[in-house]
Amino acid sequence: MRSIITQNLSRVYKSPVEKTGLARSAKGLFRKEFKYINAVTDMSFCAEHGDKIGILGLNGAGKSTLIKMLCGIIAPTSGSVVVGGYTPFQKKNDFLRLVSLVAGNKSQLNPDLSAWDNFRFLKSIYRVPERQFSETARKLTLLLECANLIDKQIRRLSFGERIKMEIVAALIHRPKFLFLDEPTIGLDVRSQESIRKILSDYCAEGDAVLFVTSHNLSDIVDLCNRILVIDGGTLRYDGGLAAFCAHYNTTSEINIEVENCTPRIREIVAGTGIVDCDFTGNMIRIQVEKTFITTVFRELIQKLSNDINKIQIIEPRTEDLLKELLIKGKVK
Numbered sequence: 634m635r636s637i638i639t640q641n642l643s644r645v646y647k648s649p650v651e652k653t654g655l656a657r658s659a660k661g662l663f664r665k666e667f668k669y670i671n672a673v674t675d676m677s678f679c680a681e682h683g684d685k686i687g688i689l690g691l692n693g694a695g696k697s698t699l700i701k702m703l704c705g706i707i708a709p710t711s712g713s714v715v716v717g718g719y720t721p722f723q724k725k726n727d728f729l730r731l732v733s734l735v736a737g738n739k740s741q742l743n744p745d746l747s748a749w750d751n752f753r754f755l756k757s758i759y760r761v762p763e764r765q766f767s768e769t770a771r772k773l774t775l776l777l778e779c780a781n782l783i784d785k786q787i788r789r790l791s792f793g794e795r796i797k798m799e800i801v802a803a804l805i806h807r808p809k810f811l812f813l814d815e816p817t818i819g820l821d822v823r824s825q826e827s828i829r830k831i832l833s834d835y836c837a838e839g840d841a842v843l844f845v846t847s848h849n850l851s852d853i854v855d856l857c858n859r860i861l862v863i864d865g866g867t868l869r870y871d872g873g874l875a876a877f878c879a880h881y882n883t884t885s886e887i888n889i890e891v892e893n894c895t896p897r898i899r900e901i902v903a904g905t906g907i908v909d910c911d912f913t914g915n916m917i918r919i920q921v922e923k924t925f926i927t928t929v930f931r932e933l934i935q936k937l938s939n940d941i942n943k944i945q946i947i948e949p950r951t952e953d954l955l956k957e958l959l960i961k962g963k964v965k
């Protein structure tokens with residue numbers, strides 16, 4: 634059974650146009666003007682249990698809007714979305730029991746209560762059995778190294794400490810659909826690692842569907858097996874992360890260290906089937922089309938055998954590849 638189905642899902646925001654100058658001072662005299670922002674346009678995709686989906690896109694691409702529609706915070710303007718058999722925006726109790734949202738920039742916890750009281754409150758709303766509750770809360774707070782803070786009022790926690798509590802709170806009722814909007818924003822490297830570990834263990838234990846947006850591309854690479862790439866509210870790519878990289882990563886790099894980078898060496902390098910190259914000191918970095926990598930590598934070894942100290946093929950890290958593709962907007 635498909636767990637999530639969206640069809641032509643769209644969201645348009647209506648927002649007042651800010652007046653400037655004279656019009657601003659006399660704004661009561663003028664009729665209010667509005668502009669319409671197409672934040673998400675005609676998105677159709679499905680997700681199955683076990684899918685771990687990273688949503689990628691630059692600022693303003695529509696990632697948060699999409700997540701908000703999937704978990705029922707806002708309604709679509711047109712099109713449809715079904716999650717676990719429910720229409721999210723109807724916010725039926727049985728639906729709310731299935732989902733959790735962690736948004737780095739918006740707390741789901743009551744700031745006046747301690748983390749522990751928040752957890753107990755969620756336990757009673759979601760009717761979580763006592764044993765499951767104490768196991769989850771204790772295990773996760775220990776793993777996130779925040780067990781000593783559970784009696785502290787949420788408003789007195791640091792930003793990173795609060796996010797950790799948000800993650801624990803989100804998992805207390807073992808949701809089948811977990812939505813994370815920038816979950817590791819502002820966290821130190823160790824906290825990021827432990828949050829990723831907890832989330833990937835959680836997904837491996839059950840068959841939850843996970844959606845993550847993050848500027849920290851390591852979150853996506855570590856947690857996700859599938860990505861949705863969004864640009865200007867439109868879905869540009871929906872598929873496996875590995876397939877995405879294979880499709881868009883068309884070049885590899887050969888790094889050569891030579892004793893002395895003479896004009897003869899430069900000429901030989903330029904004469905092979907390269908895309909681009911960079912000479913810095915005694916290092917040569919050569920970009921080659923993936924399909925020609927073996928041929929070029931052999932040719933360089935043959936022609937430069939007496940000059941080479943070291944030669945290696947460098948595969949780009951998936952994070953770097955994703956970053957480059959996003960920055961250069963290559964996904965079309």
Ligand SMILES: Nc1ncnc2c1ncn2[C@@H]1O[C@H](COP(=O)(O)OP(=O)(O)O)[C@@H](O)[C@H]1O
Nearest residue numbers: 646648670672691692693694695696697698699
């Ligand atoms: N409540 C809102 N009212 C008006 N415009 C909004 C609102 N929320 C988001 N937008 C606009 O919708 C677009 C998508 O925003 P968002 O979904 O937050 O993008 P992302 O999460 O990818 O940065 C942006 O142009 C943003 O300015």
Ligand SMILES: [Mg+2]
Nearest residue numbers: 696697698814
């Ligand atoms: Mg956002």
